[in-house]
Amino acid sequence: MLRVTLTIACLVAACCGPTGLAADAMESAAARGFRILRTRAYLPPDFDQAVFDQLWTNWPAPDRQAARDADLATRRHLTLDHYGLMPDPDAKDPTTVPALGHVSVAGNGWVMNCLTCHAGKVDGRVIPGLPNTHLDLQTLIEDVRRTKLRLFKAPAHLDLVSATLPLSTNRGTTNSVVFGIVLGTYRDKHMTVHLDRRPPRLIHHDMDAPPLWNVRHKSALYCDAFAPKNPRVLMQFMLLPTNGPEKLKSWEPAFRDILAWIESLRPPKYTGTIDETLARSGRALFRQHCSSCHGTYGTTRQYPQRIVPLEIIGTDPTRLNALTAEHRQWMKAGWLSRYGKDPVVLEPQGYLAPPLDGIWATAPYFHNGSTPTLWHVLHPGQRPVVWTRKNDSFDHKRIGFVTKEFDTVPVSVTTARQRRRYFDTTKQGKSAAGHLFPDKLSETEKQAVLEFLKTL
Ligand code: HEC
Numbered sequence: 207m208l209r210v211t212l213t214i215a216c217l218v219a220a221c222c223g224p225t226g227l228a229a230d231a232m233e234s235a236a237a238r239g240f241r242i243l244r245t246r247a248y249l250p251p252d253f254d255q256a257v258f259d260q261l262w263t264n265w266p267a268p269d270r271q272a273a274r275d276a277d278l279a280t281r282r283h284l285t286l287d288h289y290g291l292m293p294d295p296d297a298k299d300p301t302t303v304p305a306l307g308h309v310s311v312a313g314n315g316w317v318m319n320c321l322t323c324h325a326g327k328v329d330g331r332v333i334p335g336l337p338n339t340h341l342d343l344q345t346l347i348e349d350v351r352r353t354k355l356r357l358f359k360a361p362a363h364l365d366l367v368s369a370t371l372p373l374s375t376n377r378g379t380t381n382s383v384v385f386g387i388v389l390g391t392y393r394d395k396h397m398t399v400h401l402d403r404r405p406p407r408l409i410h411h412d413m414d415a416p417p418l419w420n421v422r423h424k425s426a427l428y429c430d431a432f433a434p435k436n437p438r439v440l441m442q443f444m445l446l447p448t449n450g451p452e453k454l455k456s457w458e459p460a461f462r463d464i465l466a467w468i469e470s471l472r473p474p475k476y477t478g479t480i481d482e483t484l485a486r487s488g489r490a491l492f493r494q495h496c497s498s499c500h501g502t503y504g505t506t507r508q509y510p511q512r513i514v515p516l517e518i519i520g521t522d523p524t525r526l527n528a529l530t531a532e533h534r535q536w537m538k539a540g541w542l543s544r545y546g547k548d549p550v551v552l553e554p555q556g557y558l559a560p561p562l563d564g565i566w567a568t569a570p571y572f573h574n575g576s577t578p579t580l581w582h583v584l585h586p587g588q589r590p591v592v593w594t595r596k597n598d599s600f601d602h603k604r605i606g607f608v609t610k611e612f613d614t615v616p617v618s619v620t621t622a623r624q625r626r627r628y629f630d631t632t633k634q635g636k637s638a639a640g641h642l643f644p645d646k647l648s649e650t651e652k653q654a655v656l657e658f659l660k661t662l
Pocket residue numbers: 319320321322323324380382383413414415416417418420421424426427428429430440441443444464468573
């Protein structure tokens with residue numbers, strides 16, 4: 207009897223097979239979440255293959271010449287690189303499909319998804335969940351707008367928005383918190399759209415996206431931990447007026463799966479060598495000087511999710527002040543926080559000390575991305591005033607970007623396009639000051655802590 211039952215069970219499994227209904231039911235919420243991210247469009251398309259293939263015509267020489275002389279596949283690779291779009295690591299030929307951060311809608315073009323900002327590349331490897339520190343969103347959209355004009359194609363929402371609102375002033379960071387404030391302004395607490403409202407006062411500032419693999423350690427989101435961790439909060443990016451309340455609400459189950467995917471992520475392991483003895487002494491020093499805020503790692507893991515007041519942390523204050531009291535109150539009163547059932551902090555006093563898992567991979571550091579390596583985090587007095595990435599390689603000594611450093615932006619940099627490659631810490635929202643705690647350590651102790659940080 208048992209054998210017969212087993213045989214029938216096997217037959218059923220074989221019939222349904224991996225592509226049948228059984229497989230759908232078996233797909234984990236996390237896998238479903240990733241599939242949804244990669245295949246569903248929640249916004250209108252930004253551009254299509256024809257526009258993408260003409261983007262190079264906007265580039266300054268000598269990049270334009272190089273693209274003109276290249277074959278189609280090479281030119282498409284150059285185009286991805288030019289704007290910091292990530293090639294799809296699962297595609298046999300990534301030049302025949304949209305970038306990882308875009309979803310193709312049949313006959314209608316390519317739609318941006320979360321991975322435009324939340325999938326990046328470190329030491330040559332593309333990793334979903336890693337912040338995209340190569341993305342040059344402003345330059346991309348400016349070139350898209352110009353190309354569409356030439357091809358007599360209608361502008362899309364980002365083309366119009368970018369005419370009045372900066373999308374980013376530095377490669378690798380975005381003004382995304384301000385996008386959230388703008389989108390929220392035109393919704394009441396039930397998510398109904400009111401386009402007749404007055405535009406809010408905005409303080410533009412660019413943010414370095416955090417790695418998504420740390421979300422599982424948190425109960426509150428963002429660098430000031432003001433928002434609750436729930437699927438609705440993740441939908442802020444979808445609050446374009448064309449997405450009405452009913453549509454948004456019908457998407458909640460999909461965003462529950464997307465959150466499950468986010469929480470399934472784990473940090474990548476360090477790709478270089480580690481001096482185990484040095485790292486062990488670094489671990490003890492870390493416990494003594496850093497764990498009260500950043501927690502403990504390894505077998506006895508603890509994470510305090512501590513907010514450090516601005517006067518103590520001393521990093522750039524712009525982000526904390528730019529998120530208005532009205533915006534926080536709107537979230538607390540409305541659908542996103544389940545009408546206040548999920549806690550919203552109305553007056554955060556500072557920034558969250560984040561978990562440091564995978565910290566080796568997530569340069570630049572601090573919420574505004576002002577500090578190019580872990581060595582610079584540990585040497586507050588030696589952080590560069592202006593820096594640019596020299597190339598795409600990984601600095602295994604200082605852990606982070608390979609940079610060129612300056613006292614001011616070089617005079618040879620004259621266009622906005624060039625300036626986006628120079629991080630100028632004297633500008634609003636870009637300060638690399640603060641977090642002076644490592645000053646308590648001697649040089650040898652800093653070396654040890656740096657070695658330990660590679661192990662996380
Ligand atoms: C234009 C770039 C951009 C896009 C697109 C984007 N994000 Fe983000 N995301 C950011 C930035 C920047 C932050 C940091 C904001 C802050 O701390 O105030 C962030 C923060 C987050 C956080 C909080 C992480 C933490 O540890 O606190 C989550 C979760 C998140 N994003 C998920 C998403 C999802 C899901 C989508 C797609 C629906 C998305 N993001 C689209 C840039 C982006």
